[in-house]
Amino acid sequence: MSENNSKFSKDNITKTVFGAEENSAASMSKKELSKHSDTAIRMFHTRVLSPKELIFPGIGAFATQMLMALGQYRMLYLVNVLRLDMVYIIFISTLIGIYDVLNNPIMGAIYDRTRTRWGKSRPWIIFTSIPYFLSTVALYGGAVFFNDGVGNDSKKIIFVFSTMFIQETFSTMYSIPRGSIIQLQTPNPKDRINVGLFEQYIGNPGAQVVFIFFLPLMELSNKGYITLSLSHLFFIIAAASGIIGAVANISMAIICKERVMLQQKPAPLHKAFFYMLKNKHLLRVYIFEFIFSFWSDGGYKWDVVTQQEIFGGSIPTFIAYLPYNILDVASLGLIPWFSKVFKNNTRNAFIAIRIWDLAVSIMMVILCCSFMDQKNRWLLVGIYAFFYGLNGLNNGPSKVFVAELGREINDYTEYVTGERPDGTITVLYQLIVKVTAPLNALLTLFLFKWSGYDTTITMLPWSQGSKVVYQKVFFLFVGVTLFPQVIKIIPYLFYDIVGDKREKMYIELNARRALMAASAKSADESFAEAMAESMS
Numbered sequence: 001m002s003e004n005n006s007k008f009s010k011d012n013i014t015k016t017v018f019g020a021e022e023n024s025a026a027s028m029s030k031k032e033l034s035k036h037s038d039t040a041i042r043m044f045h046t047r048v049l050s051p052k053e054l055i056f057p058g059i060g061a062f063a064t065q066m067l068m069a070l071g072q073y074r075m076l077y078l079v080n081v082l083r084l085d086m087v088y089i090i091f092i093s094t095l096i097g098i099y100d101v102l103n104n105p106i107m108g109a110i111y112d113r114t115r116t117r118w119g120k121s122r123p124w125i126i127f128t129s130i131p132y133f134l135s136t137v138a139l140y141g142g143a144v145f146f147n148d149g150v151g152n153d154s155k156k157i158i159f160v161f162s163t164m165f166i167q168e169t170f171s172t173m174y175s176i177p178r179g180s181i182i183q184l185q186t187p188n189p190k191d192r193i194n195v196g197l198f199e200q201y202i203g204n205p206g207a208q209v210v211f212i213f214f215l216p217l218m219e220l221s222n223k224g225y226i227t228l229s230l231s232h233l234f235f236i237i238a239a240a241s242g243i244i245g246a247v248a249n250i251s252m253a254i255i256c257k258e259r260v261m262l263q264q265k266p267a268p269l270h271k272a273f274f275y276m277l278k279n280k281h282l283l284r285v286y287i288f289e290f291i292f293s294f295w296s297d298g299g300y301k302w303d304v305v306t307q308q309e310i311f312g313g314s315i316p317t318f319i320a321y322l323p324y325n326i327l328d329v330a331s332l333g334l335i336p337w338f339s340k341v342f343k344n345n346t347r348n349a350f351i352a353i354r355i356w357d358l359a360v361s362i363m364m365v366i367l368c369c370s371f372m373d374q375k376n377r378w379l380l381v382g383i384y385a386f387f388y389g390l391n392g393l394n395n396g397p398s399k400v401f402v403a404e405l406g407r408e409i410n411d412y413t414e415y416v417t418g419e420r421p422d423g424t425i426t427v428l429y430q431l432i433v434k435v436t437a438p439l440n441a442l443l444t445l446f447l448f449k450w451s452g453y454d455t456t457i458t459m460l461p462w463s464q465g466s467k468v469v470y471q472k473v474f475f476l477f478v479g480v481t482l483f484p485q486v487i488k489i490i491p492y493l494f495y496d497i498v499g500d501k502r503e504k505m506y507i508e509l510n511a512r513r514a515l516m517a518a519s520a521k522s523a524d525e526s527f528a529e530a531m532a533e534s535m536s
Helices: 003-018 031-035 036-044 053-071 074-082 086-112 122-145 154-185 188-220 228-256 282-293 302-310 314-341 346-370 374-392 395-417 422-435 437-453 469-481 484-485 490-494 499-519 527-535
Strands: none
Touching: 031 036, 031 499, 036 490, 036 499, 053 122, 053 154, 053 188, 053 228, 074 086, 074 122, 074 228, 086 154, 086 422, 122 154, 122 422, 154 188, 154 395, 154 422, 188 228, 188 302, 188 314, 188 395, 282 395, 282 422, 282 490, 302 314, 302 469, 314 346, 314 374, 314 395, 346 374, 346 395, 346 469, 346 484, 346 490, 395 422, 395 499, 437 469
16 A cells, blocks of 8 residues: 555544534534524523423423432342342343344434434424333332242342343433433523533432431331331332322423534444544543442442441431531522633532532541541431531532533534434443443442441341441542542543533534524525524
8 A cells, every 4th residue: 555545544544533523513614603603692692492391391391319329229129128138139130231232232223313394303302201110119019919028039130130120221211312312402501501500409309208208218118117127118108209200301392492403314333333433532531430339338328327227316316417407408509700800611510519419528537537436426416417418518519610611512513513412421331331331340249348337237226236348448438439520520630611612512513403404495485584493
């Protein structure tokens, strides 16, 4: 091969893999983009969402948060309520992880190729909400029917595997569109931030409902004050969240419009997998996520152990969490202050918040482990209340800036490639966990054994009778995730979509969307009408 041909081939491969697509906003001429620059600027600065479109995603998030909160007790449910042996749980989880490795890329590719008159995300949410929530309810209702204490019951093992298999299948089909719909609703960043705020502050109480009722009822049941079994408690909470979730998310998908113009002909599948290579910011985050995706806290519900056994029950736990619950809501008022201090720089705000949280967690672990003793119960409650309250003080800004930073990174993919492979990228993130599942399972077994915690002992104050066990429990609850969190800050030190560069990217991106809208006009739908609809 001649030197010129070799150079041409090398340049061509480099452009194909790492360069921008010919029709992307990053590669289009300024002259071409300037044709619709006024519209692009208006799209960037004009808010278009109706009150319903702000509120209904929050209502949908309320039920989703209820199930996510219940999902935090899944290991507790499988071990303590369903009485399934830990070895079978790890085995089933590993098999489901292998299945997801095969299933998720297919779903991601199908989602990225979805183009309908109702949009890209809405049809999936409408048709997958019911099977997803129903299968989740079935999983947590199993203990009502399998109420024996046999850990290796074949029927129980088959039931858990089957329901988890169905749940994971529809979870993928539901969660990818659900997580992507906000960035398809509007091209205006302030609109997206407002939707995110409503999702957090309407949705988060869904999780709090579970936390508020679950622990006191579990404590009353363990102490024999009520006859409500844990199996029925799980089923009731799952059924309530399932019904609300299915109705609310379907309603949200019907009401909320998708206004962001997408390419009518998606890129070939083999190219979509290279789009992560073209987004340097996404690639860095992906690499660091992959390195520490195996990290585990031992797989058990250590916060429940801490609340019931170290703090001593529902009343001390209520006091320990009270400052956080108050400041979590109050932190909403700090968002304008954070925006002013960091001058709308999402990267700097994100890094500052992460360092804040890490410092708080380190101090909490050091002090609580130092004073770990049954007679110091109220001191431990006070230490936790103080530092966890400091953590809650930045919650509002954290949720806003972290979510918008993720959306900016995804928008950068569209900017440099012309395509939004949200499904493929989301699947690649999910595959991180699936690929490293065996290593995660080994670490889970090791840490659980290292803790010395005995799950056969009823959860009552200081029932394990060991200071060392509870120090390890508290470390697994708060401290074990500190190191990965420090490492995962590193990619954002190189994030440069800030200030004028950020605004320039969005204006050019919206100009390209306007060009696509103009080229898609038909005899009975002019460009002006199409843009009026998108801005209404």
